[in-house]
Amino acid sequence: MTSPDARMLASQNIVLILCGNKKDLDADREVTFLEASRFAQENELMFLETSALTGENVEEAFMQCARKILNKIESGELDPERMGSGIQYGDAALRQLRSPRRTQAPSAQECGC
Template sequence: MARVAELQDYLFKFLIIGNASTGKTCILHQFLDNEFKHEGTHTIGAAFGSKVVTVSNKTVKLQIWDTAGQERFRSVTRSYYRGASGALLVYDISNRESYNDAINWLTEVRAAASPNIVIILCGNKNDLEDDRRQVTFLEGSRFAQEHDLMFLETSALTNENITESFEQCARIIISKINSGNIDPSRMYSGIQCNATTITAPHNENSSNNLKQKSAFNCAGCQT
């Protein structure tokens, strides 16, 4: 089948980080394919998917790395932090340990990624019954305020705030570009400008569509 060139205003490198079993892979599948997939096995290293969204009147391609949450893979997943412009930091509202560990993930990603990385804190699995909740909405909100993060509670099962999390993160990045707080031409900014993606005309946004070639006009932008 013939391949076509599609122009996007920006390409952003995104991460999904947090402890294992918080629903990171389910969040990615829900965002890409609009369906819930049970996590059968833990992610090893990182999984990848991409999707084109329209945010703030800009067409943005999100390249999303779903990183492994298990401790034995931490040295591997850290290698994906460099050049990330946005991240979803995910904890499980029914697992206090995953919430307590959020500060460690936050410290790591801020040390290794772009200094201007935009991070959305996601309290996932808010579809669960109240008697299973171990972390309140107020706790999540306070943590986000203390660490200059945006905060949303999400559900990969019901699709609540999944798309909003990614789009809100992209919207903030665009706002910071427009205000001059982020320079997309800076090395390892995680942002590429005027991206031309060569891809098949079908199934563009699927997590299965991983074989793509891109050309960019912003020579200083690297991921």
């Protein structure tokens, strides 16, 4: 269950994901997929079922969080330059990520590789 303290103590733009682990032990399930999905939706959480044993959806959980954080940076919801935003750039070379994604196809002079 999500503690309200996590949201109260973190940035208002916190990204949370609920991972239902042990997906590989479907026969021993105590919470149905539907119950977990509803809980996640009611609490505004992303949700994935994962298996640490097989690795299923483990990387995907991190990728979904990273995508959501990047989307928030690109939309201006999150500003890594602002102290207390809960996120910061780890390397000055990564600051180029701050520029918006290219919406046009590359011109003939630019390589589209």
